Amino acid sequence: MAPSYYSQYPKFHVAVDCIIFGFEQGQLKVLLQKRPFEPRQGEWSLMGGFVRRDEDVEAAASRVLQQLTGLHDIYMKQVGAYGSVNRDSGDRVISIAYFALINIERVSADLNHEYSAYWEDMNNLPPLLFDHKEMIQGALKKLRSMINRLPVGFQLLPPRFTLTQLQLLYEAILGEKIDKRNFRKKVGEMSFIQKTDGIDKLTSKRGAALYQFDSESYRHEPIFRL
């Protein structure tokens, strides 16, 4: 085969990095790991990996996510490409960041341990490798801009949740207090956030009603405003 016109141009390592968000005890969290190879082995970083030869970039992100969490049916969204010449001190690597929203209960402690991974509060991030903090900020910005327009927050909660949990989630993502009555009023207007007959007794003596997001109802009336 004749060399293509393209072959005169340089090639680059291309990686993906995953910002994996979780939510627990009123805190928005990110899954971090100890970097397992040189250079800068042992530093806190996002979970990442190199794109393979015959792999879509998005598939690479799914693969990396699954490696760490064992989960594959996960909500993911691209944050963007990070391509400064010197962003990686090992060699030139262009990295594409994705964020994922997962129900933290679904990730077993084992998997975390195997990769020296742990959930850190968004408000308490340690120094991170390369431009990973920038990537996290980018992901949070994107998440904030979506959370009031699309029903993505539910991905971070168990299938059934209390309204207090939901409100705490919104407060954690947006970084501001929300009025309880106003919040519940809006929830009440959305037919696809449904009260179940379940009751959560873990966080209060009285017990709180459990709600669920019904994606079928949402398909019929896809209007979300929280």
Add this chain to the structure above:
Amino acid sequence: MAPSYYSQYPKFHVAVDCIIFGFEQGQLKVLLQKRPFEPRQGEWSLMGGFVRRDEDVEAAASRVLQQLTGLHDIYMKQVGAYGSVNRDSGDRVISIAYFALINIERVSADLNHEYSAYWEDMNNLPPLLFDHKEMIQGALKKLRSMINRLPVGFQLLPPRFTLTQLQLLYEAILGEKIDKRNFRKKVGEMSFIQKTDGIDKLTSKRGAALYQFDSESYRHEPIFRL
């Protein structure tokens, strides 16, 4: 030098593609060019180019933009990375799309000609190379989400513009009609959109007042809502 850990991983061609928006005669336009090399030479496409070895990805986008337009102080924003295995039929190429907003008057007809480039209406796009139409849709979506929150629209207009031009621009970007009186009321509330003593006589017999965006005032009161 010892082979780094990275070197076992594959490398890829990385390109940038530019969605260059302009605005003329009430129409939002995109600058397209005839692809100048094989494969698929001659097809309509976005202006693009390969990232160079010691060049930031963003710098590559600026360079490509300047090549085509001769301009360098241009508003640009990353749209995202496009990384499907088969998106480019020539070889595997991962491309990072950027959109640019430019005052169409600043691009000389010559430059366009040299690159077989022309301005096409957003509503009248021809079939495009690869996933370039998807990139344009992504860029438009991003632009729409910004236009009411940040004063970026002015980049598409000459330094002095009439309120009718500004309104037509918003209508073109958002794809919907806007009420003239409501629009002008909001403009009037923004101290950084200032009436000049200039009058445009080109589009009406009566003449319309020319306004300008004053970035200095905006720095002091950066609250934009249109």
Add this chain to the structure above:
DNA sequence: TCAAAAGTGTTAAGTTTACACCCATGA
């Protein structure tokens, strides 16, 4: 004189915000 675009305010509807007390229960 008339066609064509510029310019100008008011009202109703809807949305957002602020705000405080009673309820149910387990310890």
Add this chain to the structure above:
DNA sequence: TCATGGGTGTAAACTTAACACTTTTGA
């Protein structure tokens, strides 16, 4: 019995949406 979190409504402020006529001037 009391401490803890769950649950509930109303009114004022603000924002958005709908709507039509007069002005200027060159052809």
